Amino acid sequence: MKPANLSPKTLSILCVGLAIALGPIVLPEYQVSQVNNIGIFALVTLGLILLTGVAGMTSFGQAAFVGISAYTTGYLATSEQLPDWLGWAGASPWAALAIGLLLTLAVATLLGGLTLKLSGHYLPLGTIAWGLSLYYLFGTLEFLGGHTGISGIPPLQLFGLTLDQGYELYYLIWALVLVAVIVTLNLLDSREGRAIRALRGGQLMAESMGVNTYRSKLLAFLVAATFAAIAGWLYAYTQRFVAPAPFSLQSGIDYMFMALIGGVGQVWGALLGAASVTFLKQWLQDLLPHLLGKSGNYESIVFGLLIVWLMQKVPGGIWSWLSPKLPDWKIKKPAAPGAESGEKLVRRPQPQAGEVILDVRKVTRRFGGLVANNDLSLSVKAGEILAVIGPNGAGKSTLFNQLSCVDTPTSGEIHFRGVQVNGRNARQIAGQGLSRTFQHVKLLPTMTVLENVAIGAHLRGECGFISAALRLDRKDEAKLLQEARYQLERVGLGNYLHVEAGSLALGQQRILEIARALCADPCLLLLDEPAAGLRHMEKQALADLLRKLRAEGMAVLLVEHDMDFVMGLVDRVFVMEFGQRIAEGLPEEIQKNPAVLEAYLGGAE
Numbered sequence: 163m164k165p166a167n168l169s170p171k172t173l174s175i176l177c178v179g180l181a182i183a184l185g186p187i188v189l190p191e192y193q194v195s196q197v198n199n200i201g202i203f204a205l206v207t208l209g210l211i212l213l214t215g216v217a218g219m220t221s222f223g224q225a226a227f228v229g230i231s232a233y234t235t236g237y238l239a240t241s242e243q244l245p246d247w248l249g250w251a252g253a254s255p256w257a258a259l260a261i262g263l264l265l266t267l268a269v270a271t272l273l274g275g276l277t278l279k280l281s282g283h284y285l286p287l288g289t290i291a292w293g294l295s296l297y298y299l300f301g302t303l304e305f306l307g308g309h310t311g312i313s314g315i316p317p318l319q320l321f322g323l324t325l326d327q328g329y330e331l332y333y334l335i336w337a338l339v340l341v342a343v344i345v346t347l348n349l350l351d352s353r354e355g356r357a358i359r360a361l362r363g364g365q366l367m368a369e370s371m372g373v374n375t376y377r378s379k380l381l382a383f384l385v386a387a388t389f390a391a392i393a394g395w396l397y398a399y400t401q402r403f404v405a406p407a408p409f410s411l412q413s414g415i416d417y418m419f420m421a422l423i424g425g426v427g428q429v430w431g432a433l434l435g436a437a438s439v440t441f442l443k444q445w446l447q448d449l450l451p452h453l454l455g456k457s458g459n460y461e462s463i464v465f466g467l468l469i470v471w472l473m474q475k476v477p478g479g480i481w482s483w484l485s486p487k488l489p490d491w492k493i494k495k496p497a498a499p500g501a502e503s504g505e506k507l508v509r510r511p512q513p514q515a516g517e518v519i520l521d522v523r524k525v526t527r528r529f530g531g532l533v534a535n536n537d538l539s540l541s542v543k544a545g546e547i548l549a550v551i552g553p554n555g556a557g558k559s560t561l562f563n564q565l566s567c568v569d570t571p572t573s574g575e576i577h578f579r580g581v582q583v584n585g586r587n588a589r590q591i592a593g594q595g596l597s598r599t600f601q602h603v604k605l606l607p608t609m610t611v612l613e614n615v616a617i618g619a620h621l622r623g624e625c626g627f628i629s630a631a632l633r634l635d636r637k638d639e640a641k642l643l644q645e646a647r648y649q650l651e652r653v654g655l656g657n658y659l660h661v662e663a664g665s666l667a668l669g670q671q672r673i674l675e676i677a678r679a680l681c682a683d684p685c686l687l688l689l690d691e692p693a694a695g696l697r698h699m700e701k702q703a704l705a706d707l708l709r710k711l712r713a714e715g716m717a718v719l720l721v722e723h724d725m726d727f728v729m730g731l732v733d734r735v736f737v738m739e740f741g742q743r744i745a746e747g748l749p750e751e752i753q754k755n756p757a758v759l760e761a762y763l764g765g766a767e
C-alpha cells in the first residue's frame with residue numbers, strides 16, 4: 163500500500179505500534195515495569211476520555227471499577243476455599259477476566275442506571291459517592307483481606323506460557339491498549355460514536371435527531387468500565403498483589419488528571435496523559451527530597467501546583483498542543499463517498515399531496531399562571547408552507563416544542579400523520595417523520611460539517627456498537643455519509659464538508675441544521691427562524707430550497723420575523739399574540755388584516 167492510501171488514523175496506529183514493539187529492546191528493565199504501569203493507566207484513561215472528554219460526563223469513580231476487577235482476579239487466583247461451582251475458575255486467568263468483566267459491568271450498569279440521569283454537578287458527585295463507598299468496601303470485606311489486601315497472586319499463565327517477566331507482560335498490556343485505542347477510534351468514527359459525540363450538543367438536539375441519549379450515555383459508560391476492568395485484571399497480574407489504596411478516590415482523581423492533561427476528548431491523549439502524569443510524579447518523588455529534605459510530602463503539593471500550571475498553559479491537553487507540531491504527511495482526508503457510489507438509504511413512504519399531516523386541536527400550554535399557548539388549532543397539509551408569526555413572547559417556540567414533542571401540552575391533542583402524538587417523546591416523533599431546526603443553533607462545533615449532518619440520519623442506519631468497534635459497519639456508514647453529503651450539496655454547503663462546523667458563519671450554521679433535519683427524511687419540517695442572520699442572497703437561496711421541498715411534497719412550518727421573506731414564500735400565515743391565534747389566512751390577506759397590523763406589524767414599526 164502506498165503511504166498516500168493510508169488514513170491518518172492507520173498511520174498513527176502503525177507508528178505507535180512500532181514504537182511499542184521496540185520498547186523492551188531500547189528500555190532498561192526497571193523502565194519496562196514503569197511503562198507497564200503507564201499502559202494500565204492509559205487503558206483506564208482511554209475510557210475516561212470517551213466518557214468525559216467525548217460524551218461530557220465527568221467521573222471520578224473509574225478507579226473503583228479497576229478495583230472490582232483486580233480484586234475479583236486476586237480473589238479467584240488465591241482463594242483456596244472457592245465453592246465447588248466456582249472451583250474451575252480459580253486456575254484460569256480467562257475465567258478471572260470474564261468474571262471480573264461481568265461483575266464490573268453489572269455494578270456499572272446499576273450505578274449508571276442510578277447516576278446517568280442526574281444532571282449538572284450531581285453526576286460527578288454521584289461518581290465520588292460510589293468511588294468512596296467501593297473503596298471502603300474493598301478495605302472492609304474480610305474475604306478480600308481487609309486493608310492488607312490479597313497477596314501471593316500466581317504469575318499469569320496464558321496459552322501454556324508463564325508471563326512473569328516485565329517485558330512479557332509489556333507486550334500483553336500494550337497489545338490490549340492498542341486494541342482498545344483501535345476500538346475507540348472505530349467507535350468514534352461511526353453512527354453510535356456520532357450519537358455519543360452528539361451528547362455534548364445538548365440532549366434536546368440529540369433526541370430530536372432520534373438519538374436515544376440515555377442509551378448512548380450508558381454505552382460510553384460501559385465501554386469505559388470495560389477498559390477499567392481489563393486494566394484491573396492486568397494490574398492484579400502485574401503487581402501480583404492487590405490492596406485498596408490504588409482504587410481510592412485519589413486514584414480516580416489522578417485518572418481524571420491524566421485525561422485532562424493528555425488531551426480532553428483526544429484518543430491518543432490517553433497515552434500521553436498516562437505517561438506524563440506518571441513520569442511527573444516519579445520525577446518529583448526522586449527530585450524533591452534532595453531539594454527540600456526528606457520529611458514532608460512535598461511531591462503532592464508540587465504535583466498539584468504543576469497540574470494547575472499545565473491546565474493554564476495547555477487547556478486542551480498536551481495532544482492538542484502537540485498535534486499541530488507533528489510532521490504533516492500530506493495525507494488525503496478520506497473523501498466522502500460520491501453521490502454515485504453504493505446504494506442509497508431507503509426513503510419512507512411520503513404522504514399524498516394535499517393530505518393533512520399535522521392537525522393541532524385546541525392545544526393549551528400553561529407555565530404556572532402564564533398561558534403560553536391558548537386553545538390553538540391549526541393544520542398543515544403535505545406540500546404546503548405555513549408561517550407562524552407574532553411578536554416576541556407570543557408563544558411560537560412553545561408551540562414548536564409541543565409539536566416536536568419536546569414539551570407536552572397541558573390540554574388538547576396533536577395528530578401527526580393520523581396518529582395522536584402528544585405525550586410521546588422527541589425521538590418517537592422524529593422516527594415518524596417530523597424533523598426540526600432550533601432558534602438557537604445546536605451543533606457540535608469541533609465536528610466536521612459532514613459528521614454533524616450525518617447525526618440527522620441516525621434513525622436510518624442500523625449498525626450498533628459491536629459492528630462499529632469491529633468496523634463491520636462500512637457499508638451502512640457509507641450510505642449515511644452519502645446521504646449527509648447529498649443534503650449538504652442540496653442546501654449549498656457542498657464545499658464545506660470537511661471543515662469544522664464551528665468555523666461556519668451563523669447563517670451557514672442555520673442552513674447546516676436544515677441539511678441535518680433533511681437527513682432524517684422528514685415529511686414535516688419545523689424551522690425556527692431559519693432566515694435570521696442570513697444575507698440577502700442566502701435568503702433567496704433558502705427560499706428557493708424551501709420551494710423545491712414543497713414541490714416534492716414536503717410540508718414546512720416556519721417561525722420567521724423577516725416579513726419580506728415570509729410573504730413572498732409561504733402559502734398561509736398563522737398569526738399569534740399572547741399565546742392566542744389572532745388571524746390566519748393567505749399572505750396578502752394577513753398583510754391587510756387590521757388586527758395583525760395593530761398587534762404585530764404596527765408594533766414592530
Ligand code: ADP
Binds near residue numbers: 529532534555557559
Ligand atoms: P416566542 O417564541 O413567540 O418568542 P415563547 O414561546 O418562547 O415565545 O414564549 C412564550 C411565553 O412563554 C413567554 O412569556 C415565555 O416567557 C414563556 N415561557 C416559555 N417557555 C417557558 C418555560 N419553560 N417556563 C416558563 N415560561 C415559559
Ligand code: MG
Binds near residue numbers: 558559560601
Ligand atoms: Mg421563539
